[in-house]
Amino acid sequence: MVAQLRKRYAYAWTVLKGLVKTDFKLRYQGSFLGVAWSVVKPLLMFCVMYLVFARFLRMSDGTPTYPVVLLLGISSWQFVTDTTNVGLRALVDRGDLLRKIHFPNYIVVVSASMGALISYGINLLVVLLFAVVNRVQFTWRVVLLPLNFVELYCITIGWTLIMATMYVYFRDIAHIWDVFSQLLFYATPIIYPLSYVFQRGGIYARLGSLELLNPWAQTIQDIRHNFIAQTQPTIWTQFSNWGIRLIPLIITAFILWLGIFVFRKYEKHFAEVM
Amino acid sequence: MSEEKMKNSMSSTSASASAQEDSVSVESGEYRSNGERFPGMDAPVVLDVHDVYKDFKLPTEQATGLKQAVINWTKGIRGYRWQHVLRGISFQVHQGEFFGIVGRNGGGKSTLLKIISQIYYPNKGSVSVSGKLVPFIELGVGFNPELTGRENVYLNCALLGFDHEQTDAMYDDIVEFAELGDFMDQKLKNYSSGMQVRLAFSVAIKAQGDILVLDEVLAVGDEAFQRKCDDFFTQIRKDPTKTVILVTHDMGAVKRYCTRAMMIEDGKIVAYGDKETVADRYTLSNLEAERKKGEKQARKAAQALAQKDEQGKAVPVFPNGLNARVPILRTYPIGSPLIDGTQPFRFGVEYQFDEPGDFYIAIALHDMSRGGITYDSGSKTFRITKKGHHRLEFELPVDQFNDGEFSLFTSLRVPNASDPGATDLVAVAIDANSCSFVVRNPRNRQYALLSDRALQFVPVTSGEEDGLQAQDVIVNKPAEWKNPQSQQRVDEAQRQNALGSLKQITYDAQ
Numbered sequence: 001m002v003a004q005l006r007k008r009y010a011y012a013w014t015v016l017k018g019l020v021k022t023d024f025k026l027r028y029q030g031s032f033l034g035v036a037w038s039v040v041k042p043l044l045m046f047c048v049m050y051l052v053f054a055r056f057l058r059m060s061d062g063t064p065t066y067p068v069v070l071l072l073g074i075s076s077w078q079f080v081t082d083t084t085n086v087g088l089r090a091l092v093d094r095g096d097l098l099r100k101i102h103f104p105n106y107i108v109v110v111s112a113s114m115g116a117l118i119s120y121g122i123n124l125l126v127v128l129l130f131a132v133v134n135r136v137q138f139t140w141r142v143v144l145l146p147l148n149f150v151e152l153y154c155i156t157i158g159w160t161l162i163m164a165t166m167y168v169y170f171r172d173i174a175h176i177w178d179v180f181s182q183l184l185f186y187a188t189p190i191i192y193p194l195s196y197v198f199q200r201g202g203i204y205a206r207l208g209s210l211e212l213l214n215p216w217a218q219t220i221q222d223i224r225h226n227f228i229a230q231t232q233p234t235i236w237t238q239f240s241n242w243g244i245r246l247i248p249l250i251i252t253a254f255i256l257w258l259g260i261f262v263f264r265k266y267e268k269h270f271a272e273v274m
Numbered sequence: 275m276s277e278e279k280m281k282n283s284m285s286s287t288s289a290s291a292s293a294q295e296d297s298v299s300v301e302s303g304e305y306r307s308n309g310e311r312f313p314g315m316d317a318p319v320v321l322d323v324h325d326v327y328k329d330f331k332l333p334t335e336q337a338t339g340l341k342q343a344v345i346n347w348t349k350g351i352r353g354y355r356w357q358h359v360l361r362g363i364s365f366q367v368h369q370g371e372f373f374g375i376v377g378r379n380g381g382g383k384s385t386l387l388k389i390i391s392q393i394y395y396p397n398k399g400s401v402s403v404s405g406k407l408v409p410f411i412e413l414g415v416g417f418n419p420e421l422t423g424r425e426n427v428y429l430n431c432a433l434l435g436f437d438h439e440q441t442d443a444m445y446d447d448i449v450e451f452a453e454l455g456d457f458m459d460q461k462l463k464n465y466s467s468g469m470q471v472r473l474a475f476s477v478a479i480k481a482q483g484d485i486l487v488l489d490e491v492l493a494v495g496d497e498a499f500q501r502k503c504d505d506f507f508t509q510i511r512k513d514p515t516k517t518v519i520l521v522t523h524d525m526g527a528v529k530r531y532c533t534r535a536m537m538i539e540d541g542k543i544v545a546y547g548d549k550e551t552v553a554d555r556y557t558l559s560n561l562e563a564e565r566k567k568g569e570k571q572a573r574k575a576a577q578a579l580a581q582k583d584e585q586g587k588a589v590p591v592f593p594n595g596l597n598a599r600v601p602i603l604r605t606y607p608i609g610s611p612l613i614d615g616t617q618p619f620r621f622g623v624e625y626q627f628d629e630p631g632d633f634y635i636a637i638a639l640h641d642m643s644r645g646g647i648t649y650d651s652g653s654k655t656f657r658i659t660k661k662g663h664h665r666l667e668f669e670l671p672v673d674q675f676n677d678g679e680f681s682l683f684t685s686l687r688v689p690n691a692s693d694p695g696a697t698d699l700v701a702v703a704i705d706a707n708s709c710s711f712v713v714r715n716p717r718n719r720q721y722a723l724l725s726d727r728a729l730q731f732v733p734v735t736s737g738e739e740d741g742l743q744a745q746d747v748i749v750n751k752p753a754e755w756k757n758p759q760s761q762q763r764v765d766e767a768q769r770q771n772a773l774g775s776l777k778q779i780t781y782d783a784q
Binding site: 010011014015017018019021022025026029030096097098099100101102103268269271272 | 395429
């Protein structure tokens with residue numbers, strides 16, 4: 001069966017490797033530091049964010065590890081926006097390829113996400129560095145992280161596939177997403193601690209819990225919880241009802257299915273429409 | 275075939291087009307007109323295109339944007355119309371074939387090629403491919419100027435589905451063929467455009483696919499590179515495992531390389547099978563289009579002139595070679611422009627000239643395939659006595675010619691004021707106003723202009739000591755060429771087939 005799978009996806013795999021490799025080579029083309037930028041840039045960005053949020057704004061939930069938690073959240077969100085913004089335009093940007101050779105179209109979207117994934121991986125290494133410097137105590141929960149990353153990838157790629165398909169037909173979607181992703185950014189506890197919302201009590205606390213039903217908020221909180229700080233509230237700590245606990249997972253599965261379904265339905269016409 | 279019959283059958287070709295096209299079936303493409311099957315038809319079918327239809331939505335009004343969409347919706351405008359690009363295409367290509375697809379621009383060739391390459395999907399019908407099909411709709415797809423030649427080759431190959439090991443195996447071959455060994459580690463942006471194209475072309479033809487699909491890519495590189503490509507195509511022709519599908523406008527390439535060919539016009543197959551038939555059909559189609567364009571231009575000029583008379587100020591735009599003094603001057607074939615040469619070629623000259631004084635019509639016959647001016651009437655030969663808008667007709671015996679493509683250029687001249695022996699050119703009918711015709715006959719050869727009917731070398735007895743007597747040289751008549759090695763004779767047979775099947779197709783239409 002493995003051999004069969006390999007045969008079926010060999011072409012897709014070859015193309016994917018070719019595209020990702022080229023993208024990576026071209027990203028820092030012509031700069032003096034070259035590939036080193038991929039590590040230096042997030043490191044410097046983190047320093048800036050650390051200074052602004054942790055030092056000047058004194059954003060904190062009272063735990064000493066909060067700066068690292070903040071960086072982890074920001075880099076996770078970075079992965080989401082990188083994938084969606086590049087993936088959304090990938091079909092159109094690669095239009096010359098799609099019009100001239102036949103290959104599985106989803107590869108161009110996936111290759112965009114791979115670029116973002118590589119950056120995310122490097123960012124996570126930098127976060128790990130910060131975590132070690134901050135003397136974070138790692139627990140057995142680290143083994144749960146891969147599951148969280150898989151979920152984050154699934155929801156993001158599913159959503160990107162839907163938008164990439166729509167973008168082929170109406171370009172307005174890029175602008176709509178620009179606005180909507182800002183909304184989503186603030187509706188997700190990334191730069192503010194969720195505990196801060198809870199402390200305000202009443203309707204705010206309830207809305208804060210609802211935020212966790214959003215799969216992106218849920219996965220990012222899970223990643224923070226399992227990676228750095230058990231003090232981070234997650235859907236598992238806030239709700240005891242399994243019906244509610246499973247909502248983000250169900251949404252993720254649905255979006256992924258919908259993305260693949262919509263993409264496959266329209267992919268035959270991409271070359272003609274572009 | 276007499277000229278009369280030929281004419282009839284040709285005109286019926288366009289008149290009852292649909293009836294004829296329906297008769298072009300998949301099976302008919304496998305047999306010559308004499309019922310003989312093409313060689314290689316027993317090999318497995320590697321590409322089977324069955325009854326393929328393809329329609330495109332063409333936006334008629336500006337249909338982008340919400341505002342326009344709302345306006346269109348309220349007005350009940352659909353905002354697009356259907357363009358039927360392919361209308362029932364069926365054909366099969368067997369393993370080892372070199373299959374040519376020809377057709378005029380906008381006939382649907384490229385769409386068909388994209389469907390074969392699975393870039394477009396047919397609205398109806400099916401395409402089945404067995405083996406690895408490597409399409410080259412365009413050379414150098416995915417080439418990036420910032421990457422080196424080597425990286426580009428690997429990327430291009432990856433896009434075509436070759437993994438790193440497979441590309442490694444082809445790499446040396448590609449570089450050697452492109453003659454770019456010293457440049458492979460240079461960035462592509464530092465290549466000359468010729469080098470880029472050479473690299474792309476080398477990837478295209480050295481890619482180890484089973485079926486190679488090539489679109490209009492033959493005219494690439496300098497002469498030496500061209501010769502290399504020529505050798506390569508001749509070689510791949512003989513390889514029974516490799517199949518090539520070639521889309522081209524170059525009838526020379528079709529005749530040289532292809533085993534079979536087909537022609538597409540208005541989304542349908544109009545000729546299928548014998549490459550000579552297809553090439554001739556294509557030439558004819560081009561000639562007809564040229565004639566139609568000439569007629570249209572003449573009509574337009576006449577209209578523009580009429581408007582000028584009424585309003586007194588409109589300035590008509592004249593086609594190249596004509597002017598306000600001679601708004602109309604064109605040469606056109608009477609009957610089919612494809613003739614067998616047994617009867618004289620008949621053509622007409624239409625002119626409009628209103629100035630006082632004598633004027634002359636001069637006609638030059640150019641040989642388009644060999645070059646040069648075959649014959650010229652002389653500038654003062656035909657003095658025309660009627661002013662205004664008229665037509666006159668001529669006949670030109672072409673019995674003495676071999677096969678060829680010819681063009682007639684007519685000029686209108688007036689006497690030179692200072693030199694009574696000379697004339698001044700007033701207008702000349704060129705481009706669409708000239709008249710092209712083609713001579714095709716199995717009795718002819720192709721190389722020289724004049725046939726054996728016009729001219730022959732006659733051996734004579736030599737007066738030298740070691741000289742031969744006239745009877746020592748045996749003169750073969752064309753019909754007596756029996757030497758099987760003679761390419762000439764093979765060509766002869768193919769020509770016969772070609773015209774035979776041309777007859778076949780056109781008669782089917784009646």
